[in-house]
Amino acid sequence: MIPFRYNIRSLLARKATTAATALGIALVVFVLATVLMASAGIDKTLGSSGRADNAVVLRKGSDAELNSNIDAASVGLILAAPGAKLNDKGAPVGVGEVVVVLALEKIGDPGFTNVLLRGVPDDALAFRSGARVTSGRSPKPGSDEALIGKRLQGRFKGFQVGQSFELRKNRQVSVVGIFEDDGSSFESEVWADIDTVRSGLGREGLVSSVRVRLESASKFEAFKGSVESDKNLGFEVMREPEFLEKQASGLRIFVTALGGVLAVFASVGAMIGAMITMYGSIASRQREIGTLRALGFPRWQILLAFMLECALLSVCGGTVGALAATGLRFGSFSMVNFTSWSEMVFTFQPTISVIATSLIAALAMGILGGFLPAIRAARVSPIQAMR
Amino acid sequence: MNQAYRADVRPMVRVRGLSKIYERGGEQLKVLSGLDLDLAEGTFEALMGPSGSGKSTLLNIIAGLDRPSAGSVEVKGEDISHLSEGALAAWRSRTLGFIFQSYNLMPVLTALENVELPLLLTSLGGAERRKRAETALRIVGLEQRMGHYPRQLSGGQEQRVAIARAIVNDPAIIVADEPTGDLDRQSADDILTLLEKLASEMNKTILMVTHDPVAAERAKVRHRLDKGALIT
Numbered sequence: 001m002i003p004f005r006y007n008i009r010s011l012l013a014r015k016a017t018t019a020a021t022a023l024g025i026a027l028v029v030f031v032l033a034t035v036l037m038a039s040a041g042i043d044k045t046l047g048s049s050g051r052a053d054n055a056v057v058l059r060k061g062s063d064a065e066l067n068s069n070i071d072a073a074s075v076g077l078i079l080a081a082p083g084a085k086l087n088d089k090g091a092p093v094g095v096g097e098v099v100v101v102l103a104l105e106k107i108g109d110p111g112f113t114n115v116l117l118r119g120v121p122d123d124a125l126a127f128r129s130g131a132r133v134t135s136g137r138s139p140k141p142g143s144d145e146a147l148i149g150k151r152l153q154g155r156f157k158g159f160q161v162g163q164s165f166e167l168r169k170n171r172q173v174s175v176v177g178i179f180e181d182d183g184s185s186f187e188s189e190v191w192a193d194i195d196t197v198r199s200g201l202g203r204e205g206l207v208s209s210v211r212v213r214l215e216s217a218s219k220f221e222a223f224k225g226s227v228e229s230d231k232n233l234g235f236e237v238m239r240e241p242e243f244l245e246k247q248a249s250g251l252r253i254f255v256t257a258l259g260g261v262l263a264v265f266a267s268v269g270a271m272i273g274a275m276i277t278m279y280g281s282i283a284s285r286q287r288e289i290g291t292l293r294a295l296g297f298p299r300w301q302i303l304l305a306f307m308l309e310c311a312l313l314s315v316c317g318g319t320v321g322a323l324a325a326t327g328l329r330f331g332s333f334s335m336v337n338f339t340s341w342s343e344m345v346f347t348f349q350p351t352i353s354v355i356a357t358s359l360i361a362a363l364a365m366g367i368l369g370g371f372l373p374a375i376r377a378a379r380v381s382p383i384q385a386m387r
Numbered sequence: 388m389n390q391a392y393r394a395d396v397r398p399m400v401r402v403r404g405l406s407k408i409y410e411r412g413g414e415q416l417k418v419l420s421g422l423d424l425d426l427a428e429g430t431f432e433a434l435m436g437p438s439g440s441g442k443s444t445l446l447n448i449i450a451g452l453d454r455p456s457a458g459s460v461e462v463k464g465e466d467i468s469h470l471s472e473g474a475l476a477a478w479r480s481r482t483l484g485f486i487f488q489s490y491n492l493m494p495v496l497t498a499l500e501n502v503e504l505p506l507l508l509t510s511l512g513g514a515e516r517r518k519r520a521e522t523a524l525r526i527v528g529l530e531q532r533m534g535h536y537p538r539q540l541s542g543g544q545e546q547r548v549a550i551a552r553a554i555v556n557d558p559a560i561i562v563a564d565e566p567t568g569d570l571d572r573q574s575a576d577d578i579l580t581l582l583e584k585l586a587s588e589m590n591k592t593i594l595m596v597t598h599d600p601v602a603a604e605r606a607k608v609r610h611r612l613d614k615g616a617l618i619t
Contacts, residue, residue, distance in 0.1 A: 002507070
């Protein structure tokens with residue numbers, strides 16, 4: 001076999017063209033890895049807060065909590081359905097919450113942006129095992145106080161502990177704490193007392209959703225059957241992971257489709273770049289290739305060597321691009337969630353699968369881009385060695 | 388001694404009725420016409436002739452790089468004119484050594500790695516390949532330059548590396564295309580001395596194409612080609 005060091009050193013001997021091509025591929029892989037990391041970030045944010053033994057109840061036909069209205073009087077009926085878990089005191093474990101959108105001034109960005117405000121009962125933090133106040137304190141029940149999700153902290157006017165924002169005209173809500181929830185979508189929300197939200201925004205007597213802890217995940221069907229059986233009430237029950245998956249899918253499809261189209265166009269460009277580089281390289285190495293053929297190296301070994309050379313070039317570029325993209329893990333990006341029409345903040349997630357996919361894409365670009373030039377190299381006549 | 392073939396010595400290469408016709412733009416161009424030639428084992432033979440006389444074409448056909456339009460080429464009793472392309476490549480790797488006018492070393496490989504190249508087509512292990520490549524470089528007097536790249540060598544040294552590469556797999560025949568064409572007189576003289584030694588001491592059959600009458604004088608047998616036919 002033609003030694004691999006021949007290909008490595010041939011690439012190094014043409015530093016400028018090799019670097020330019022590798023940089024092109026690095027940029028494409030950077031874009032691709034960024035899209036994949038963003039998609040993984042959306043999955044993590046919108047998918048990590050789901051528990052298999054949690055059921056979410058919405059008004060039938062509602063895609064999201066925002067457009068679901070449930071009579072507050074029905075919350076007791078829902079919590080009493082078979083399969084709901086009871087606490088030590090014999091009370092069902094669950095929360096009815098109101099979800100609304102507030103238009104607030106974003107810092108460093110002119111105009112208003114929607115933020116999700118969740119009116120929660122006293123035990124909302126306890127219901128979510130991952131949720132905890134990380135700075136400040138919990139709001140006093142019945143007060144005009146709020147907690148800010150960690151990812152919104154400092155992004156809007158008044159979103160710092162000790163500051164305040166307008167719930168509606170002339171009704172200020174004080175920020176008394178910042179909370180986390182293991183990176184879930186709740187961290188892009190504002191939580192205030194349910195009665196404060198209801199009275200402030202005209203939602204008296206309503207909740208948007210009811211979350212219910214089940215005795216176990218296997219009790220879901222029984223619970224669902226019972227809650228959905230009364231057609232007059234018109235409820236729809238979903239497992240929490242399924243509900244969150246539905247919330248994430250629109251955004252994920254958008255990011256993946258947009259990024260995918262970008263990545264495909266950029267990949268074609270990078271492949272053509274790699275192809276041109278390899279054609280140029282082969283044209284200037286006709287005598288070398290002819291000599292290898294004269295010495296007895298068969299065509300398939302020449303083909304393989306040049307495909308490997310292009311693949312190596314692409315993987316080097318791809319590694320640089322993927323590594324550069326992982327630097328984004330320290331940053332975050334915000335988007336409007338299409339189901340809640342409010343701003344959500346996501347982090348880039350450089351998972352093993354993202355890195356592996358990026359490198360495989362780089363390798364594929366190298367193999368596809370190198371194929372035609374490698375065929376040309378394999379067709380070089382050994383007589384070229386004599387010229 | 389100038390002769391096309393001799394009856395008293397078993398020929399290493401036996402060419403009979405060799406013709407080569409190229410087609411260009413619908414016209415037929417006859418480069419070689421009905422040529423007979425024998426190359427004896429262990430002799431250093433030169434092939435001369437003016438440009439366009441067909442000497443490179445003849446060398447290419449004997450080396451299995453090109454195919455005849457008619458006639459046969461037998462090397463060690465084996466007719467190579469009908470071998471498939473793959474079989475011909477394998478045949479070249481075990482039977483032939485090449486020396487080119489421009490040395491044709493891989494610029495990114497060291498002298499030792501260049502010499503080792505033909506051995507990569509054999510089943511030899513790395514240590515044995517290295518040992519043989521070192522021996523070949525020692526034969527051409529470049530044992531001190533094994534780690535040097537072609538750009539770090541003089542033209543004469545590069546050609547000696549090429550000769551080491553040509554002999555490393557112990558081929559029966561060495562074909563040399565203007566091996567002294569790019570060298571100064573002293574370096575050319577050294578290369579020709581080396582070729583003489585390879586024929587006389589290592590029993591290699593060497594066919595050298597050259598324009599240079601001084602170089603041709605060093606060959607034991609000289610052939611002259613004109614308009615596709617051997618004239619001496």
